[in-house]
Amino acid sequence: MSAEPLLRVHGLCAGYGPVDVLHDVALEVRQGEIVSLIGANGAGKSSTLRCISRILAARSGSLRFAGRDLLAMPAHDVVAAGLAHVPEGRRIFPRLTVLENLEMGAYRRGDAAAIARDLHHVRELFPILRDRERQQGGTLSGGEQQMLAIGRAMMSEPRLLMMDEPSMGIAPILVTRIFDAVKRLRDQGMTILLVEQNARAALRLSDRAYVMETGRITLSGTGAELLQDRRVQEAYLGD
Amino acid sequence: MHAIAHLATLTPLAVAAALQAEPATAEAASGVLGQQIVTGLSNGMIIALIAIGYTMVYGIIELINFAHGDLCTLGAFFALMLVGALGMEAWSGVAGMAGVVLLLAGAAAFCALFNWSIDRVVYRPLRSAPKLTLLVSAIGCSFVLVNLALFWGGLPMEVFGGGVAAAAPKDFPAMVPDSSLLPDAWDSWVSAEAFLRSSPSWNDPSVWWLTWAPRVALAVLVKSRELNFTTSDLLVWCVTLPLMVALTGLVRCTRLGKAMRAVAQNPTAASLMGIDVDRVIGAAFLIGGALGGFASVIYALYNNTISFQMGYRTGMDAFTAAVLGGIGSMPGAVVGGLLIGVARAISDGYIEARWTNSVVFAILIATLVFRPSGLLGAKLRDKV
Numbered sequence: 001m002s003a004e005p006l007l008r009v010h011g012l013c014a015g016y017g018p019v020d021v022l023h024d025v026a027l028e029v030r031q032g033e034i035v036s037l038i039g040a041n042g043a044g045k046s047s048t049l050r051c052i053s054r055i056l057a058a059r060s061g062s063l064r065f066a067g068r069d070l071l072a073m074p075a076h077d078v079v080a081a082g083l084a085h086v087p088e089g090r091r092i093f094p095r096l097t098v099l100e101n102l103e104m105g106a107y108r109r110g111d112a113a114a115i116a117r118d119l120h121h122v123r124e125l126f127p128i129l130r131d132r133e134r135q136q137g138g139t140l141s142g143g144e145q146q147m148l149a150i151g152r153a154m155m156s157e158p159r160l161l162m163m164d165e166p167s168m169g170i171a172p173i174l175v176t177r178i179f180d181a182v183k184r185l186r187d188q189g190m191t192i193l194l195v196e197q198n199a200r201a202a203l204r205l206s207d208r209a210y211v212m213e214t215g216r217i218t219l220s221g222t223g224a225e226l227l228q229d230r231r232v233q234e235a236y237l238g239d
Numbered sequence: 240m241h242a243i244a245h246l247a248t249l250t251p252l253a254v255a256a257a258l259q260a261e262p263a264t265a266e267a268a269s270g271v272l273g274q275q276i277v278t279g280l281s282n283g284m285i286i287a288l289i290a291i292g293y294t295m296v297y298g299i300i301e302l303i304n305f306a307h308g309d310l311c312t313l314g315a316f317f318a319l320m321l322v323g324a325l326g327m328e329a330w331s332g333v334a335g336m337a338g339v340v341l342l343l344a345g346a347a348a349f350c351a352l353f354n355w356s357i358d359r360v361v362y363r364p365l366r367s368a369p370k371l372t373l374l375v376s377a378i379g380c381s382f383v384l385v386n387l388a389l390f391w392g393g394l395p396m397e398v399f400g401g402g403v404a405a406a407a408p409k410d411f412p413a414m415v416p417d418s419s420l421l422p423d424a425w426d427s428w429v430s431a432e433a434f435l436r437s438s439p440s441w442n443d444p445s446v447w448w449l450t451w452a453p454r455v456a457l458a459v460l461v462k463s464r465e466l467n468f469t470t471s472d473l474l475v476w477c478v479t480l481p482l483m484v485a486l487t488g489l490v491r492c493t494r495l496g497k498a499m500r501a502v503a504q505n506p507t508a509a510s511l512m513g514i515d516v517d518r519v520i521g522a523a524f525l526i527g528g529a530l531g532g533f534a535s536v537i538y539a540l541y542n543n544t545i546s547f548q549m550g551y552r553t554g555m556d557a558f559t560a561a562v563l564g565g566i567g568s569m570p571g572a573v574v575g576g577l578l579i580g581v582a583r584a585i586s587d588g589y590i591e592a593r594w595t596n597s598v599v600f601a602i603l604i605a606t607l608v609f610r611p612s613g614l615l616g617a618k619l620r621d622k623v
Binding site: 053055074075076077078079080084085087091092093094095096100103104105107108152156 | 494497498500501504505507508509510511512513514515516
């Protein structure tokens with residue numbers, strides 16, 4: 001039998017005010033996997049990630065990560081447990097410098113040598129960030145901000161990286177570069193949970209995927225299976 | 240180069256001669272204006288210190304903490320109570336200076352903890368409530384604090400007037416002598432300069448400005464006879480300037496400072512970084528409160544009278560200063576504070592004291608109408 005998955009979401013329900021947006025969501029991410037969550041706008045993909053990183057309150061269900069109960073910890077302890085979230089819309093700090101933004105990613109770490117090593121790693125992954133290090137985050141282009149958001153998350157030395165719509169609102173040439181970076185992270189052994197509207201690109205990249213519709217998981221399978229699935233093709237791949 | 244240096248040493252004498260040659264009336268008038276500016280700047284520094292408390296809290300949770308001015312009232316009452324309890328009126332010399340330090344530290348600690356508690360008890364449960372709810376609660380806190388000060392002023396202590404008239408202004412002992420420093424400064428500088436010149440490095444032509452710049456400054460100040468720069472002015476500057484420098488360093492360079500800026504710019508993202516947002520907000524209230532405590536003591540020592548309304552009025556000035564400088568901006572709060580201080584002094588001197596509050600409110604309204612982001616404020620919050 002395989003070991004316990006790194007992340008296990010079970011029976012997750014959540015909502016905003018009187019509106020329920022997640023109904024009994026269940027999913028798993030295993031060590032070393034890249035798993036994507038695809039679906040239409042408003043299907044609840046981002047809300048699922050927001051629940052996992054505890055910035056949206058769960059109404060019921062269980063969230064276990066690396067053997068720990070996420071629901072028992074406040075939002076600011078989730079990243080220290082090894083779970084980094086690249087939020088939708090990037091959410092970089094616009095009036096901190098690029099370097100300060102990266103430093104904030106390592107806020108909960110104390111080991112200066114390891115932090116310096118990871119900073120070096122991020123600079124290798126996104127050389128443009130090195131050139132812009134003294135600039136304020138808000139002066140970067142959308143694609144560069146996305147790289148900064150990913151780099152900032154990597155600075156927390158995560159065991160699982162959750163990315164929400166990394167290709168949204170970005171020039172096509174930079175989208176390619178971002179997906180290249182995701183591939184490189186995967187090849188380096190990073191475990192990734194990816195939310196993406198560009199279903200084709202996401203499925204090609206993923207070991208497994210879940211399809212979400214109106215707050216429920218409706219399909220799951222390997223990336224290759226779902227690429228061949230008629231319903232997925234009609235609804236999300238535009239065939 | 241040497242020629243320039245000699246010329247430079249002569250310049251102050253020329254300035255001094257020119258000042259003496261001026262007609263007496265012009266001299267007196269310029270002296271009055273100079274004095275208004277000195278007093279205005281000193282009061283402005285106190286206003287700036289309070290304005291930083293407003294602007295820090297606004298920058299981080301977008302709340303105009305109307306209770307902040309009244310917190311300073313309580314700081315001053317706490318200090319006066321310390322004076323009474325320890326019999327500090329009688330302290331002089333070194334003991335008096337130690338007393339001032341004790342008052343500053345005591346009021347700062349008191350106001351820091353009080354401000355932190357207000358956040359913990361009142362504002363923190365309302366974190367996700369609409370901003371208006373928070374604002375109304377702040378106004379409520381202000382009323383509570385004013386009445387607390389009124390009650391405090393009625394305590395049967397000699398320094399509070401024996402508990403007879405709670406609302407009456409209380410005398411705050413002049414623990415810092417109000418003697419003018421300028422004539423002494425001139426003499427001291429002349430002898431200091433003679434001493435310095437015995438060292439060869441001071442005669443190096445490249446540092447000639449080091450010797451004549453203070454001479455010109457002192458000559459201008461001393462020769463306008465109406466001008467006083469007193470020990471209490473010196474106290475104000477010696478307390479406020481280092482605090483502002485320290486605060487700037489804290490916000491720019493320390494881990495807490497960066498976390499504060501991160502929370503101000505995007506609390507959700509800050510929380511994703513592992514920052515305990517409530518703790519950082521608490522720290523902002525703690526620091527803002529401490530600055531308010533320092534301000535309350537130097538206000539009391541500078542003006543020698545306190546009342547339960549002092550924080551309300553000074554708080555209004557500070558709030559205007561924060562808006563004028565650009566609310567959320569700390570350098571803006573300092574610039575705004577100095578401008579409001581000088582505007583008040585000039586209005587007192589050249590219009591009439593009873594119009595001064597109207598002048599301040601006119602500045603507030605003009606800022607809100609013509610430049611809502613203030614002089615140094617960020618244009619608009621860039622929420623992605």
